[in-house]
Amino acid sequence: MNAPIRTIAVVGDGIGAWTAAAALAVRLPGVRVALVPHTARHRAMVDTVGATTPAALPFHVDIGWDWRDALARTGGAIRLGTQVTGRDDYVHAYGAVGQAAGARPFPAVWAAHGIRPFHHYAAGARLGLAAKAPSRDPALADAIFGLVLDPDRYARAVEGYAQHRGVMVPAAPLAEVARGDAGVAALHLADGTHLIADLYVDATGRERRLATPDDAAAWEDWSRWFPYTALTTATAPAEMLLPSLDRMTIADGAITVASHLPDRTIHLRLARAGATDAETLAPGRRQCGWSGNVVAVGEAHVVLPPMQGLPFHWLHTGIDRIVALLPGRDCAAVEVDHYNRTANDEADRLRDLLLAHLPLADDAPETLRDTVVEFARRLRWRQRDGEGFARDDWAQILFGRGIRPAHLPDGGDAEQGRRLLDDIDHRLAAAVAAAPDHRTFLEGLTR
Amino acid sequence: MAAEGAKAMRVVIVGGGTAGWMTAAALARLVPAAQAEIVLVESDEIGIVGVGEATLPHIRAFNTRIGIDEADFMRATGATFKLGIEFRDWARIGDSYIHPFGVFGRDTDGVGFHHYLARAGQIERLQDFSLPVVAARGARFAPPADDPESLLSTYGYAYQFDATRYAPYLRVRAEADGAQRIEGRVVAVDRDADGGRVTAVRLADGRAVAGDLFVDCSGFRALLIGDTLREPFEDWSRWLPCDRAVAVPCASQGPLLPYTSAVAMPAGWRWRIPLQHRVGNGYVYSSAHVDDDAARDALLAAIEGPALAEPQLLRFHAGRRPRGWVDNVVAIGLAGGFLEPLESTSIYLIQIAITALVELFPDGAIDPADRDEFNRVLGIEYDRIRDFLILHYHATERDDAPFWTRMRTMEVPDTLARKMALFRARGRVETYREGVFLEPSWIAVYLGQRIVPEGYDQRADAPDAAGLARAVERLHAVTAAAARAMPDHREYIATIGAAA
Numbered sequence: 001m002n003a004p005i006r007t008i009a010v011v012g013d014g015i016g017a018w019t020a021a022a023a024l025a026v027r028l029p030g031v032r033v034a035l036v037p038h039t040a041r042h043r044a045m046v047d048t049v050g051a052t053t054p055a056a057l058p059f060h061v062d063i064g065w066d067w068r069d070a071l072a073r074t075g076g077a078i079r080l081g082t083q084v085t086g087r088d089d090y091v092h093a094y095g096a097v098g099q100a101a102g103a104r105p106f107p108a109v110w111a112a113h114g115i116r117p118f119h120h121y122a123a124g125a126r127l128g129l130a131a132k133a134p135s136r137d138p139a140l141a142d143a144i145f146g147l148v149l150d151p152d153r154y155a156r157a158v159e160g161y162a163q164h165r166g167v168m169v170p171a172a173p174l175a176e177v178a179r180g181d182a183g184v185a186a187l188h189l190a191d192g193t194h195l196i197a198d199l200y201v202d203a204t205g206r207e208r209r210l211a212t213p214d215d216a217a218a219w220e221d222w223s224r225w226f227p228y229t230a231l232t233t234a235t236a237p238a239e240m241l242l243p244s245l246d247r248m249t250i251a252d253g254a255i256t257v258a259s260h261l262p263d264r265t266i267h268l269r270l271a272r273a274g275a276t277d278a279e280t281l282a283p284g285r286r287q288c289g290w291s292g293n294v295v296a297v298g299e300a301h302v303v304l305p306p307m308q309g310l311p312f313h314w315l316h317t318g319i320d321r322i323v324a325l326l327p328g329r330d331c332a333a334v335e336v337d338h339y340n341r342t343a344n345d346e347a348d349r350l351r352d353l354l355l356a357h358l359p360l361a362d363d364a365p366e367t368l369r370d371t372v373v374e375f376a377r378r379l380r381w382r383q384r385d386g387e388g389f390a391r392d393d394w395a396q397i398l399f400g401r402g403i404r405p406a407h408l409p410d411g412g413d414a415e416q417g418r419r420l421l422d423d424i425d426h427r428l429a430a431a432v433a434a435a436p437d438h439r440t441f442l443e444g445l446t447r
Numbered sequence: 448m449a450a451e452g453a454k455a456m457r458v459v460i461v462g463g464g465t466a467g468w469m470t471a472a473a474l475a476r477l478v479p480a481a482q483a484e485i486v487l488v489e490s491d492e493i494g495i496v497g498v499g500e501a502t503l504p505h506i507r508a509f510n511t512r513i514g515i516d517e518a519d520f521m522r523a524t525g526a527t528f529k530l531g532i533e534f535r536d537w538a539r540i541g542d543s544y545i546h547p548f549g550v551f552g553r554d555t556d557g558v559g560f561h562h563y564l565a566r567a568g569q570i571e572r573l574q575d576f577s578l579p580v581v582a583a584r585g586a587r588f589a590p591p592a593d594d595p596e597s598l599l600s601t602y603g604y605a606y607q608f609d610a611t612r613y614a615p616y617l618r619v620r621a622e623a624d625g626a627q628r629i630e631g632r633v634v635a636v637d638r639d640a641d642g643g644r645v646t647a648v649r650l651a652d653g654r655a656v657a658g659d660l661f662v663d664c665s666g667f668r669a670l671l672i673g674d675t676l677r678e679p680f681e682d683w684s685r686w687l688p689c690d691r692a693v694a695v696p697c698a699s700q701g702p703l704l705p706y707t708s709a710v711a712m713p714a715g716w717r718w719r720i721p722l723q724h725r726v727g728n729g730y731v732y733s734s735a736h737v738d739d740d741a742a743r744d745a746l747l748a749a750i751e752g753p754a755l756a757e758p759q760l761l762r763f764h765a766g767r768r769p770r771g772w773v774d775n776v777v778a779i780g781l782a783g784g785f786l787e788p789l790e791s792t793s794i795y796l797i798q799i800a801i802t803a804l805v806e807l808f809p810d811g812a813i814d815p816a817d818r819d820e821f822n823r824v825l826g827i828e829y830d831r832i833r834d835f836l837i838l839h840y841h842a843t844e845r846d847d848a849p850f851w852t853r854m855r856t857m858e859v860p861d862t863l864a865r866k867m868a869l870f871r872a873r874g875r876v877e878t879y880r881e882g883v884f885l886e887p888s889w890i891a892v893y894l895g896q897r898i899v900p901e902g903y904d905q906r907a908d909a910p911d912a913a914g915l916a917r918a919v920e921r922l923h924a925v926t927a928a929a930a931r932a933m934p935d936h937r938e939y940i941a942t943i944g945a946a947a
C-alpha cells in the first residue's frame with residue numbers, strides 16, 4: 001500500500017498559510033505540519049478584507065475553533081450578503097428565499113405574481129436592510145451568514161491557534177526551493193538548515209513561490225470578462241448602525257465595495273485599469289493547483305476579486321478539498337488529477353457567480369452562458385458540477401439584474417400566489433422587527 | 448402559462464407502450480389543458496415490447512405526481528417491492544452482492560463508512576452494513592422512515608411489476624385526464640413542403656392525425672425519429688455487445704424476494720424478477736457468443752418453475768440517438784435509445800425525458816434552445832449510465848468464456864477508466880451533480896466487482912482501533928436487528944392491501 005502522508009510544510013505567512021496549517025494539523029490524524037515563513041510579495045485579498053461566505057462557519061467548527069469565539073476575540077462582524085447598487089439595485093443574501101407553493105418553486109411564484117423585489121422575500125435581505133442579525137425566530141431560519149473578520153487581528157489569532165494546535169515554525173524563513181522530479185525536493189532556510197516534507201503547500205499567494213515556472217505560466221486570465229483590475233483600498237470610521245450586508249456599487253468604470261467591521265469600514269475600489277496608485281489584481285486561475293508534491297491554496301491557485309467573500313470562500317473550500325482528497329505520499333496522478341478537476345470545476349463556478357453580476361458578455365464562459373440563458377428563458381436552474389452556491393443565490397442576482405423569464409413557467413393561481421407572497425412578507429416583517437440589531441447580536445456572542 | 452390567446456398545442460404521441468402511456472398520463476396531468484391537447488395513436492396489431500418489469504426508486508415520484516395510489520397500483524400490476532439488485536457470478540463464479548437503494552453504514556466526520564471499514568481491514572463485509580441488503584436477503588420489507596436520524600431512513604425502494612399491465616393502468620388515468628386514444632397503424636408520415644417538421648401521421652385506414660408536436664414512442668421501430676427524420680443512432684455495442692434477449696415467465700418457488708437478480712451467464716446475463724403472481728426471467732446475450740436456440744435452452748434450464756408462456760425473442764442494440772428531440776419530434780423510450788436492463792434504467796430514462804419535456808413544454812412555437820437543453824439533459828444521463836453498466840462487465844476476473852475474456856480485456860471509455868483507477872487508489876468515488884447513481888451505488892458495484900481500494904481516507908485513522916472495532920460491531924448488530932424486525936415481504940404487501 002502506498003504510504004500515507006506524514007509531514008506537510010506550508011509556505012507563506014498570511015492568513016491563508018496559517019489557516020491551512022491549522023486546518024491540516026487538526027483534521028489530518030498522524031500528520032505533522034510546519035509553517036515555513038515567507039513574506040509574500042503581494043498582500044493577499046484575505047489579508048486585506050475579511051469578508052467570508054457562510055462556508056466559514058462549518059470550516060471553523062471542523063478545525064475545532066468555535067466561530068463565535070473567533071469573532072469575539074478578533075472583533076469581527078457578520079454579513080448576511082451584499083447590497084448591490086449602481087447599475088442595478090438588489091440584495092444577494094445567503095439562504096433560501098420564500099417558500100415553494102407545492103411543486104411550484106418560489107421563483108416561479110414570484111415571477112408570476114410578485115410586485116416587491118425578489119429579495120424582499122429573503123430573510124437575510126430583510127434583516128440586512130434593517131442592519132439586524134438573526135434571532136431564533138423560525139421565520140428567520142433561512143437567513144444564514146458569513147463573517148467579516150478583522151484581517152489584522154484575525155491574522156494574529158489564527159497564527160496563535162495554529163501554533164496552539166501543534167504547527168511547528170522553524171527559526172528561519174525560506175531562502176531557496178530545491179526542486180526534484182516529484183516537485184519540491186527540499187526547502188532551504190535562511191539559517192542554512194533545510195526542511196523536507198511529504199507534501200508542500202504553496203500559500204504564497206500570487207507569487208506562487210513553489211510552482212515551477214511552467215506551472216506558474218499555465219494561467220487562465222479572467223480579466224477579459226472582469227476588467228476591473230486596478231485595486232485601491234481605504235479605511236473609514238465605522239458606521240453607528242453597523243450594517244450586516246456589505247455594500248457594492250457596480251458602475252461602468254469601477255466597482256466599489258464597503259466591508260463593515262465594528263470599528264472601521266474597509267473601502268475597496270476596483271477600477272478598469274488605469275489609476276497609477278492602484279495595485280493590479282487580475283483574476284484567473286492556474287491550470288493545476290496540485291502538481292507533484294505541491295498543492296496551492298488561496299491565490300496561489302485562483303485569484304478572485306474581493307467581492308462577496310469569494311477570496312475567503314475559495315481559501316476555505318480549497319483547504320477542505322485537500323483534507324477530503326488527500327492522496328498518498330506518492331501523490332499518484334489519478335488522485336491529483338481528480339483533485340485538479342474538482343478544484344477547477346469549483347473555481348470556474350465561482351468565476352461564473354462573480355460574472356453574473358455583470359451584463360452577459362458575448363464571449364462569456366459557456367457554463368455561465370448556459371446558466372443565464374436557461375434562467376432567462378424558463379427560470380430553470382440546474383446544479384452543475386462544482387457548484388458551490390444554490391439556486392436562490394443565483395436567482396437573487398439574476399432577478400436583481402432585471403432578468404425575467406421569456407416563457408413564464410406556471411405560477412399557479414394568482415389569488416393564492418399573492419396570498420403566499422403577502423404571508424411571507426408579513427411573517428418576515430414581524431420577525432425582523434423583533435430581531436436584534438447587528439451590534440447587539442455581536443455583544444451577545446461574547447457573553 | 449401560455450401566452451394570452453395562444454392556442455393549445457396538439458401533441459401526437461405515436462405508440463402505446465410504457466413510454467407512450469407514461470408520456471400521455473404525465474402531459475395530460477401536468478401541462479394545463481389550455482396549453483396542450485394530447486392524442487395517442489397505437490396499434491393493437493403491433494403490440495408492445497412487454498418486458499421491463501424492474502424499476503428504480505424514482506418511479507415513486509412519477510406515480511405520486513400523476514396521483515397514483517400505491518396499493519391500487521401494486522394490485523393492478525401484481526407489483527412487489529424492490530430494495531436493490533443482486534449480482535451473482537459477475538466478478539467470479541460463486542460471488543453474490545446486492546446493489547441496494549441505500550447507503551452503507553454511517554458516515555462520520557464527513558468520511559465515508561467504507562473508509563473506516565477499510566482501515567479495520569474488513570471492507571469485504573460492507574454488504575452487512577446496508578439495511579436494505581440485509582432485509583432483502585431475508586425477504587423482508589418495510590417502508591423507510593422519515594426521521595433522518597433513524598437507521599430506517601437510510602434506504603429507498605422501487606417496484607417490480609408486470610410490464611404488460613402498467614401501460615393499460617396509465618391509460619385509464621390519461622384518458623380520464625383528457626388524453627384521446629386513436630387505434631390505428633401508422634403507415635406514412637407527412638412533412639412540411641421543405642421536408643422539415645412533421646405535420647401528420649397517416650393511418651392504414653387512410654385517416655391523417657395532424658399535430659404540432661410529435662412524441663415518438665414507437666419503440667425500437669423509431670418511426671419518426673429514425674425512419675422519418677433519420678437521426679443517426681450512436682452505437683455502443685463495442686462496449687455493450689449484448690444484442691438479444693429471450694424472455695419467459697415462470698411460476699415462482701420459495702419466498703417472495705424484494706429484489707431483482709442478475710446472474711452472469713456464459714454469453715451475457717440472466718434476470719430474475721419476482722412479481723406477486725409469477726417470476727419474470729430473461730437471458731440477455733451477445734449473439735456473437737451464443738446462438739438463439741442455445742440461449743433459449745440455457746434460460747429454460749435455469750428457471751425455477753414451469754414456464755408460463757412461450758419464450759419470446761427480442762433484438763436490440765445498445766446506444767442512443769445523440770439528439771432525442773429533433774425539429775418537432777421528441778423520442779421517448781426505446782425509440783430514443785436503449786441500454787440493457789442490467790440496472791433497471793429504461794423506465795427511469797423515460798421518466799427523465801418526460802420531466803424534461805414537461806419543464807420545457809413549448810408555449811407557442813418550439814424554441815431551439817428548449818431542444819438543446821432537452822438533448823443535453825438526456826445526453827448526460829445516457830453517458831453516465833453507460834459507464835456504470837460497462838463497469839459491471841469490465842471489472843471481472845472471469846476468463847471461463849470468450850465473452851467474459853472479451854469484456855475483461857476491452858478498452859473502456861476514459862471517463863470510466865479514471866473512475867475505476869480513482870476508486871482502486873483510495874476508495875474515492877467521482878461524484879457528479881447531474882445524472883442518476885450516487886456514491887453508494889458506485890461503491891456497491893466497485894466492491895462487488897472486486898475493485899478493492901489499496902488505501903483509504905487518512906482521516907479514518909482518527910478513532911482508536913478498539914473503539915472503531917466496537918462501533919463497527921454495534922452497527923452490525925443494530926442493522927441485523929432492524930432487518931429482523933421488518934415484516935415478511937409478502938405479508939407486508941397483504942397488510943397494506945396491495946396483494947393482487
Ligand SMILES: Cc1cc2nc3c(=O)[nH]c(=O)nc-3n(C[C@H](O)[C@H](O)[C@H](O)COP(=O)(O)OP(=O)(O)OC[C@H]3O[C@@H](n4cnc5c(N)ncnc54)[C@H](O)[C@@H]3O)c2cc1C
Binds near residue numbers: 610780
Ligand atoms: C429484454 C428487455 C428487458 C427490459 N427490462 C427492463 C427492465 O427491467 N426495466 C426497465 O425499466 N426497462 C426494461 N426494458 C425496457 C422497457 O421494456 C422499455 O423501456 C419500455 O417497455 C418502453 O418501451 P416503449 O414504450 O418505448 O416501446 P414499446 O413497448 O415497443 O411500444 C411501442 C409502441 O408503439 C406502437 N407502434 C409501433 N409501430 C407502430 C405503428 N406503425 N403504428 C402505430 N403504433 C405503432 C406499438 O403498438 C406500441 O404500442 C427492457 C427492454 C428489453 C428489450
